[in-house]
Amino acid sequence: MRVSGWLxxxxxxxxxxxxxVRSMIHLARRFIRNYDIHERTGFSNNISIPNKDAAxxxxxxxxxxxxxxxxxAMLIKIHEKGLSGRQYRxxxxxxxxxxxRKSGLIYDEESxxxxxxxxxxxTMNWGxxxxxxxxxxxxxxxxxxxxxxxxxxxxxxxxxxxxSDLRSIVQSAIIKxxxxxxxxxxxxxxxxxxxxNKNVHAVLSAMEILHELYIYNQxxxxxxxxxxxxxxxxxxxxxxxxxxxxxxxDTIKKIMHMESKCTKADTxxxxxxxxxxxxxxxxxxxxxxxxxxxxxxxxxxLRWEA
Amino acid sequence: xxxxxxxxxxxxxxQFDLLKRSRGFTFLHxxxxxxxxxVKNFNRGTFLYLDISGLKDEExxxxxxxxxxxxxxxxxxxxxxxxxxxxxxxxxDGASDYVNKSVIxxxxxxxxxRKAVQIHALGPVPxxxxxxxxxxxxxxxxxxxxxxVRQGQEYTFGMMYIELDDQSTMKxxxxxxxxxxxxxxxxxxxxxxxxxxxxxxWIWNDFGGLILFPFDGKRxxxxxxxxxxxxxxxxxxxxxxxxxxxxxxxxAFHIGNTVFKRKGETGTIVSTSINTIFHxxxxxxxxxxxxxxxxxxxxxxxxxxxxxxxVGNYEGHDILRMKxxx
Numbered sequence: 087m088r089v090s091g092w093l094x095x096x097x098x099x100x101x102x103x104x105x106x107v108r109s110m111i112h113l114a115r116r117f118i119r120n121y122d123i124h125e126r127t128g129f130s131n132n133i134s135i136p137n138k139d140a141a142x143x144x145x146x147x148x149x150x151x152x153x154x155x156x157x158x159a160m161l162i163k164i165h166e167k168g169l170s171g172r173q174y175r176x177x178x179x180x181x182x183x184x185x186x187r188k189s190g191l192i193y194d195e196e197s198x199x200x201x202x203x204x205x206x207x208x209t210m211n212w213g214x215x216x217x218x219x220x221x222x223x224x225x226x227x228x229x230x231x232x233x234x235x236x237x238x239x240x241x242x243x244x245x246x247x248x249x250s251d252l253r254s255i256v257q258s259a260i261i262k263x264x265x266x267x268x269x270x271x272x273x274x275x276x277x278x279x280x281x282x283n284k285n286v287h288a289v290l291s292a293m294e295i296l297h298e299l300y301i302y303n304q305x306x307x308x309x310x311x312x313x314x315x316x317x318x319x320x321x322x323x324x325x326x327x328x329x330x331x332x333x334x335x336d337t338i339k340k341i342m343h344m345e346s347k348c349t350k351a352d353t354x355x356x357x358x359x360x361x362x363x364x365x366x367x368x369x370x371x372x373x374x375x376x377x378x379x380x381x382x383x384x385x386x387x388l389r390w391e392a
Numbered sequence: 393x394x395x396x397x398x399x400x401x402x403x404x405x406x407q408f409d410l411l412k413r414s415r416g417f418t419f420l421h422x423x424x425x426x427x428x429x430x431v432k433n434f435n436r437g438t439f440l441y442l443d444i445s446g447l448k449d450e451e452x453x454x455x456x457x458x459x460x461x462x463x464x465x466x467x468x469x470x471x472x473x474x475x476x477x478x479x480x481x482x483x484x485d486g487a488s489d490y491v492n493k494s495v496i497x498x499x500x501x502x503x504x505x506r507k508a509v510q511i512h513a514l515g516p517v518p519x520x521x522x523x524x525x526x527x528x529x530x531x532x533x534x535x536x537x538x539x540x541v542r543q544g545q546e547y548t549f550g551m552m553y554i555e556l557d558d559q560s561t562m563k564x565x566x567x568x569x570x571x572x573x574x575x576x577x578x579x580x581x582x583x584x585x586x587x588x589x590x591x592x593x594w595i596w597n598d599f600g601g602l603i604l605f606p607f608d609g610k611r612x613x614x615x616x617x618x619x620x621x622x623x624x625x626x627x628x629x630x631x632x633x634x635x636x637x638x639x640x641x642x643x644a645f646h647i648g649n650t651v652f653k654r655k656g657e658t659g660t661i662v663s664t665s666i667n668t669i670f671h672x673x674x675x676x677x678x679x680x681x682x683x684x685x686x687x688x689x690x691x692x693x694x695x696x697x698x699x700x701x702x703v704g705n706y707e708g709h710d711i712l713r714m715k716x717x718x
Contacts, residue, residue, distance in 0.1 A: 155474065187531045286630065286631075289632055290627055293626070293627060294624070294627060297620065297623040297624060298620075299617060300623070301619060301620060301623075301696075303695075304693070304695035304698075304699065305616060305695045305696055306695075323482050365630060365636050366636055367626065367629055367630050367636050367637060367638055368626070368630050370626070370638065371626060388623070388717050389717060389718040390716070390717055390718065391715050391716055391717075391718060392717055
């Protein structure tokens with residue numbers, strides 16, 4: 087993100103008007119270990135640095151290290167919860183948020199992070215996740231059942247149209263819940279969720295896809311048999327890489343295993359880790375099953391009265 | 393009501409200023425040469441004014457003959473040159489108004505047009521267009537959207553009744569502000585769900601209301617929306633209400649006729665279809681169910697029909713209910 091001069095000005099004023107140099111250094115060291123304000127400003131160690139100069143230097147350094155959004159997010163947190171047991175009133179927060187919003191980013195209270203406004207843009211890293219860093223994601227994996235036989239038994243344009251319809255269904259369910267398609271193969275893919283209630287969003291997206299697919303099969307499907315999918319939802323640590331092929335993650339390995347080995351057609355498997363994060367209302371319709379290593383998991387499916 | 397003027401003279405058009413400004417009328421103006429082509433696009437009951445000044449005898453009599461054959465419209469003739477000798481015959485042939493030179497000097501008043509509209513009844517719906525519902529009501533299609541729907545005109549709509557269940561428990565266990573929040577969320581959810589098929593909330597009460605969908609007379613996809621809503625009760629409860637409980641609602645769907653009036657002006661409407669959908673929703677429909685009349689199911693996408701089971705006959709309509717997910 088390109089940091090505007092006005093945002094730098096606002097953050098500088100917010101820092102210099104709300105805390106002393108000592109607190110500013112304490113704050114800066116949360117981002118840059120052993121941050122030395124005297125060395126950075128050129129003031130000798132026995133001279134006290136004016137608030138404004140310290141704030142200006144810190145803001146410049148944060149900007150150069152691409153830590154500006156993290157600094158603003160930290161200021162919001164300090165405003166709400168204080169820093170090291172002391173309360174601070176940070177001014178200009180609304181102005182800062184407004185300035186950042188102009189760059190297409192909005193603030194997520196749950197994760198205390200900025201991310202891209204999905205109405206403005208939708209990138210794989212929500213505009214803010216960093217390459218090589220590890221984050222906890224919720225994943226939704228889906229796979230078309232019997233892809234090879236569908237391809238053999240139906241004309242190519244029918245297959246292409248159907249798969250494109252499936253992509254629209256998936257896209258529509260996940261975008262409104264701020265999910266991102268990380269990988270889309272011919273017959274399946276992986277969607278990731280990071281912000282807000284990521285586990286709930288992943289599960290609701292899977293449920294909606296299942297419902298929409300049921301309706302699609304009744305009303306629009308042109309294949310010689312219904313289009314069926316298997317889906318799994320799991321969460322865990324994963325390193326973020328812009329190139330999906332470069333991602334090596336046990337969490338992704340596990341969700342792929344869950345989907346391919348433990349999930350029936352037209353159902354969603356939900357891992358125990360995700361299940362723990364769901365509300366009572368949501369778990370009401372889930373059925374408990376066991377994975378092949380005996381760990382429990384949960385299943386959602388559309389079952390109909392006779 | 394829609395008023396259309398066919399004239400080539402701006403001075404004549406200017407005399408209709410009162411109608412242009414009136415909220416009760418939609419005023420359109422066309423060159424006279426477009427008469428034959430333009431009438432094909434107007435709704436039944438539109439009032440046409442034709443200016444015949446400057447026409448030769450033969451041309452004038454052809455145009456008057458054409459107007460006399462328009463049984464789906466009411467019309468008036470503007471004759472600033474006094475070319476018509478026998479005004480009574482003109483009225484016998486179906487004209488509802490005659491505007492001569494002395495009348496056109498004054499602006500055409502709203503009162504005059506309102507009276508003119510009442511002089512002649514419209515002819516029957518032409519046989520070629522008279523598709524009927526199972527119960528014998530003539531279908532008056534709106535087209536695929538709302539662009540041709542006019543205030544005060546009768547049309548056939550897809551009618552969806554939806555209402556939250558368990559209202560007494562809600563009233564007992566939830567605060568007024570919680571109920572208000574829930575109902576706002578419910579209404580927003582409904583609006584979002586019906587928007588792709590151009591549905592509009594028409595009447596809204598405390599816990600639900602009536603939604604109208606345009607109907608083109610051939611196919612009605614609106615029951616798919618109802619079907620989707622029934623599947624998504626849990627998603628709505630979790631995602632939209634912020635309250636940790638599952639909310640249930642009931643839906644009834646019917647296709648029938650009503651005069652269209654703007655939201656909030658529906659109090660005086662007399663329509664058997666509106667009665668049917670309200671009675672069905674409030675007296676016959678069970679909580680958590682989706683019922684559809686046979687009239688509506690006929691126009692529903694074929695694949696969805698097998699998801700419904702017959703439950704009986706209500707007020708002369710065969711009723712089916714959606715098979716529910718367990």
